[in-house]
Amino acid sequence: AQKVTQAQTEISVVEKEDVTLDCVYETRDTTYYLFWYKQPPSGELVFLIRRNSFDEQNEISGRYSWNFQKSTSSFNFTITASQVVDSAVYFCALDLDSNYQLIWGAGTKLIIKP
């Protein structure tokens, strides 16, 4: 069965601290896609990144970086020098090839205190 686990329900840090959000996934498929989305209080899911299973390169985008490790089935997300505007719920999701549905983790609520 396919599953996404985000064990951290809520994380609270002070502004400018670095923070890592964990994501562990389960699938026996060899072709799959992993996503991170941000959900601010407004409710809209904002796309952050998509990774396919054949691309294990880490990625950095400004203050955001992602560490994809197939050996541990993890796709972790780090925010460097966090800001209050980063406060939101962050979701990790798995999409299997030709399945056309996202399997979601439970989300991690991130609170950045000024």
Add this chain to the structure above:
Amino acid sequence: KAGVTQTPRYLIKTRGQQVTLSCSPISGHRSVSWYQQTPGQGLQFLFEYFSETQRNKGNFPGRFSGRQFSNSRSEMNVSTLELGDSALYLCASSLGQYDGYTFGSGTRLTVV
């Protein structure tokens, strides 16, 4: 370019009624999928359409149905509403599986 548009944004219905939610995808996107978000169950997949064909369906009762029109706009319908159907319903459109999914702002349905 315009994003994914969902209407209405908010809706209050009474138990037993039915409701229709609408989703207009990004221009050129032929895939539309629907998700239900509740505090208890999180985000759950409802169904996905591509060129008017349902390609996948989640584990929801038959009261939940959807369709897609030739212009890629999609509607979902919930009949005989129950209190547990209160949720944020999110629609996403995609150019293709390799492209990722863009979500709308959602329709918040409250059943009283």
